[in-house]
Amino acid sequence: MSGFVKIAIDDYYSDNNWTTIINKYWMLAERVSDPRVQGWFLFDTPIATFAMVVAYLAAVLILVPLYMENRKPFSLKKTLICYNAFQVLLSLYMFYEHLMSGWWGDYSLTCQPVDYSDSEKARRMLHLCWVYYFSKLSEFADTIFFVLRKKKSQITWLHLYHHSLTPFEAWLLVKFIAGGHGTFSNIVNNLVHVIMYAYYMMAAMGPQYQKYLWWKKHLTTLQLIQFFMVLFHSISALVYDCGYPKIIASGLILHSTIFIVLFTNFYMKAYKDGRVSPKIESCNNNNTYISNSHIKNNSQDYTELLKQKVQ
Numbered sequence: 457m458s459g460f461v462k463i464a465i466d467d468y469y470s471d472n473n474w475t476t477i478i479n480k481y482w483m484l485a486e487r488v489s490d491p492r493v494q495g496w497f498l499f500d501t502p503i504a505t506f507a508m509v510v511a512y513l514a515a516v517l518i519l520v521p522l523y524m525e526n527r528k529p530f531s532l533k534k535t536l537i538c539y540n541a542f543q544v545l546l547s548l549y550m551f552y553e554h555l556m557s558g559w560w561g562d563y564s565l566t567c568q569p570v571d572y573s574d575s576e577k578a579r580r581m582l583h584l585c586w587v588y589y590f591s592k593l594s595e596f597a598d599t600i601f602f603v604l605r606k607k608k609s610q611i612t613w614l615h616l617y618h619h620s621l622t623p624f625e626a627w628l629l630v631k632f633i634a635g636g637h638g639t640f641s642n643i644v645n646n647l648v649h650v651i652m653y654a655y656y657m658m659a660a661m662g663p664q665y666q667k668y669l670w671w672k673k674h675l676t677t678l679q680l681i682q683f684f685m686v687l688f689h690s691i692s693a694l695v696y697d698c699g700y701p702k703i704i705a706s707g708l709i710l711h712s713t714i715f716i717v718l719f720t721n722f723y724m725k726a727y728k729d730g731r732v733s734p735k736i737e738s739c740n741n742n743n744t745y746i747s748n749s750h751i752k753n754n755s756q757d758y759t760e761l762l763k764q765k766v767q
Contacts, residue, residue: 499627506624509624543653550646558581566696569637581639633704637689641712683715687708694706
């Protein structure tokens with residue numbers, strides 16, 4: 457990794473054109489990438505992922521809004537229930553696979569290197585990271601649903617930033633570091649997503665289920681705890697050297713710190729005086745916005761108060 461950085465610095469101050477520099481970086485990246493993913497669908501280059509993110513942004517910012525311009529908003533109640541149920545099951549599956557691939561007794565909480573071998577558990581973790589990548593692509597649907605329901609106010613820059621960034625993060629995970637210390641954030645997030653999407657599914661089922669949703673504040677607390685867990689766990693990879701890339705651990709620390717600040721700000725505003733203020737947005741790591749309108753008896757409006765994915 458240090459050699460990669462040195463070459464990058466030397467090239468920056470050289471007279472090479474950008475095409476040559478990019479080609480040199482890519483050749484170096486291929487040498488340090490995981491050889492087990494050679495030839496995998498969408499993982500020879502990041503171009504396909506980049507194209508999908510661009511297509512996603514074009515769809516939610518231009519194409520679908522134009523299509524909906526003279527149309528009434530869609531209800532999508534059954535679609536939202538099914539979508540949230542799917543995300544609950546997918547998150548449960550990924551949580552279980554994280555446990556079985558190493559986090560149930562094999563991985564060290566202090567510092568865990570990436571296993572690049574062909575052992576059964578190493579291959580299982582690699583496949584899981586591949587599934588995790590596609591789960592990030594499936595979350596593009598969050599924004600599509602907002603546009604189809606004409607919930608424009610909920611499509612914030614942070615929402616778009618999150619959904620545009622996470623596919624690239626997941627692509628890098630599979631291509632270079634499929635396993636080890638960094639997957640702790642994934643397993644914690646999977647557990648939070650199980651609870652979170654179950655909550656949203658119940659909210660989408662109608663106002664008659666509102667009485668069962670008294671634990672929203674506890675969900676907010678759980679989300680905040682998640683960030684602190686990832687922060688301190690990532691710091692340990694800097695303190696103890698097990699071969700896990702410190703630049704990745706540093707990135708996780710920065711990522712967690714940003715969301716701790718944002719989410720703490722939301723928590724203090726949303727729950728001061730024991731009540732939720734109406735025009736507050738909150739963000740969660742893979743994760744959630746709680747929207748900016750009053751709770752209404754209509755089931756769709758109530759759902760939108762509860763949910764806006766950033767993640």
